[in-house]
Amino acid sequence: MKFNPEICSIPDKRMQPFIDPEEIWGYINNTKSEPDQVHEIIAKSLNKQRLTLKETAVLLNANDPVLIEEIKQGARTLKEKVYGNRIVLFAPLYIGNKCSNNCTYCGFRATNTEAERKTLEDNEIINEVTALEDNGQKRLILVYGEHPHYSADYIAHTVKLVYGVKSGHGEIRRVNINAAPFDIEGFRTVGKSGIGTYQVFQETYHPEAYTWYHLGGKKVDYNWRLTSLDRAQEAGIDDVGIGALFGLYDWRFEVMSLVRHANHLEACYNIGPHTISFPRIQDASSMNVKPEYLVSNEEFTRLVAILRLAVPYTGLILTARENADVRREVISFGVSQIDGGTKLELGTYSQTVNENQDLNKEQFKINDNRSLAEIIDELIDTGYLPSFCTSCYRMGRTGEHFMEFSVPGFIKRYCTPNALLTLAEYLLDYASPEVQKKGWTAIEKEIVKLEGQADTEEIRRRIDSIKLGQRDLYF
Ligand code: SAM
Ligand code: SF4
Numbered sequence: 001m002k003f004n005p006e007i008c009s010i011p012d013k014r015m016q017p018f019i020d021p022e023e024i025w026g027y028i029n030n031t032k033s034e035p036d037q038v039h040e041i042i043a044k045s046l047n048k049q050r051l052t053l054k055e056t057a058v059l060l061n062a063n064d065p066v067l068i069e070e071i072k073q074g075a076r077t078l079k080e081k082v083y084g085n086r087i088v089l090f091a092p093l094y095i096g097n098k099c100s101n102n103c104t105y106c107g108f109r110a111t112n113t114e115a116e117r118k119t120l121e122d123n124e125i126i127n128e129v130t131a132l133e134d135n136g137q138k139r140l141i142l143v144y145g146e147h148p149h150y151s152a153d154y155i156a157h158t159v160k161l162v163y164g165v166k167s168g169h170g171e172i173r174r175v176n177i178n179a180a181p182f183d184i185e186g187f188r189t190v191g192k193s194g195i196g197t198y199q200v201f202q203e204t205y206h207p208e209a210y211t212w213y214h215l216g217g218k219k220v221d222y223n224w225r226l227t228s229l230d231r232a233q234e235a236g237i238d239d240v241g242i243g244a245l246f247g248l249y250d251w252r253f254e255v256m257s258l259v260r261h262a263n264h265l266e267a268c269y270n271i272g273p274h275t276i277s278f279p280r281i282q283d284a285s286s287m288n289v290k291p292e293y294l295v296s297n298e299e300f301t302r303l304v305a306i307l308r309l310a311v312p313y314t315g316l317i318l319t320a321r322e323n324a325d326v327r328r329e330v331i332s333f334g335v336s337q338i339d340g341g342t343k344l345e346l347g348t349y350s351q352t353v354n355e356n357q358d359l360n361k362e363q364f365k366i367n368d369n370r371s372l373a374e375i376i377d378e379l380i381d382t383g384y385l386p387s388f389c390t391s392c393y394r395m396g397r398t399g400e401h402f403m404e405f406s407v408p409g410f411i412k413r414y415c416t417p418n419a420l421l422t423l424a425e426y427l428l429d430y431a432s433p434e435v436q437k438k439g440w441t442a443i444e445k446e447i448v449k450l451e452g453q454a455d456t457e458e459i460r461r462r463i464d465s466i467k468l469g470q471r472d473l474y475f
Pocket of ligand 1: 105106107143144145146178179180181200201203244245279280281282283284287321363364365
């Protein structure tokens with residue numbers, strides 16, 4: 001299933017900008033949404049074909065509540081049909097909030113004198129990772145401001161430090177990065193430290209709007225950021241994550257641009273983004289954004305469903321910026337990863353008392369403060385299968401979301417069994433007796449569902465080995 005190129009006004013060339021705002025607005029303004037057309041487009045996506053920009057615009061322009069519900073139902077069906085009920089869990093770890101940029105929406109920006117600046121010392125990183133492991137985390141995303149202190153060498157150093165921390169049965173098996181973009185050499189350095197995904201969010205893809213919010217520092221250069229993941233690819237990092245910060249500009253424009261960005265990477269590198277993130281602006285210390293572009297819950301849930309249908313083989317990441325109710329709805333549209341037990345204040349995973357969020361110490365406010373244990377409990381109760389799987393990345397199977405989507409039987413042979421093995425580890429090492437009980441019942445139910453489609457005897461054998469103390473078994 002190779003990318004079917006669309007004729008775009010700016011041809012896709014490696015490391016060259018590719019967004020034409022007039023073209024994107026042209027699609028949005030000149031597309032009508034007739035019910036038949038919407039139905040056909042949903043059917044195309046359910047038939048496992050990615051959507052064109054024009055088709056995405058048709059879904060974005062569907063304002064009739066009945067059609068909107070059909071789009072959401074399409075996303076739910078796609079999830080059930082393709083991805084099943086696994087949800088991969090991770091946590092963010094903020095390493096340092098010094099920043100030379102001046103992004104008006106962010107509490108870390110250089111001109112915010114209220115912000116308390118901190119960079120974790122190595123021993124503090126070790127303490128934080130130990131606390132995260134003691135909660136059961138296996139996958140982290142490390143987050144940094146943009147500052148000379150956070151060079152490629154420094155980031156690579158912190159990645160290796162994190163991989164080296166072992167607490168009891170705990171270890172971090174996948175370290176992802178959300179940091180400022182580098183040149184090719186810098187990406188190469190970070191890549192060699194063994195990262196999983198490198199995420200860079202464009203914030204807004206609209207060049208003029210971009211200038212409203214980025215008032216100083218390196219980040220003012222729109223094109224440097226737009227082409228950053230091309231440089232990552234050139235440096236050998238083929239696992240990249242894109243995103244837009246919803247609330248800075250018209251949300252429909254951002255959805256179209258995310259699809260265009262995915263097209264660009266596929267056209268140039270034959271591999272699309274591994275993940276798409278859709279953070280929505282949250283309150284931050286001394287934040288200054290235009291209220292007219294803030295995205296309502298209704299629009300937000302709609303845009304995630306449309307993204308799911310438009311780029312059906314890309315992982316979707318949903319964070320604790322959103323409250324538990326919004327998370328519940330959006331997860332059902334085919335989100336693949338969520339964070340759990342998130343704390344944004346630097347150095348607080350290893351502190352026991354930290355009930356109130358202090359905006360001067362955090363990048364922004366989060367709205368889902370539940371612990372990892374509470375989130376896992378709810379996921380199991382609502383029929384999801386929590387997973388800490390890191391297998392593909394370590395087996396050299398890159399582009400796993402694409403494989404899940406396109407290789408028949410892949411999920412049943414690899415993803416679900418690995419979810420079961422990592423959940424078994426979690427239950428034995430970290431869960432309360434009550435969650436353990438529910439968890440083992442859920443595992444048994446999944447194994448029965450896999451009968452005849454996966455090597456269930458081998459799965460049971462490995463679970464028995466885990467019960468006897470073995471760890472890190474995977475397919
Ligand atoms: N400093 C790097 C950068 O800007 O790329 C790395 C990460 S920044 C700490 C992570 C992301 O947080 C940003 O890319 C932005 O999308 C998001 N963010 C910033 N301010 C936010 C806010 N007020 N609410 C929600 N998300 C925000
Ligand atoms: Fe700095 Fe990133 Fe915040 Fe901008 S979004 S001020 S670059 S930490």
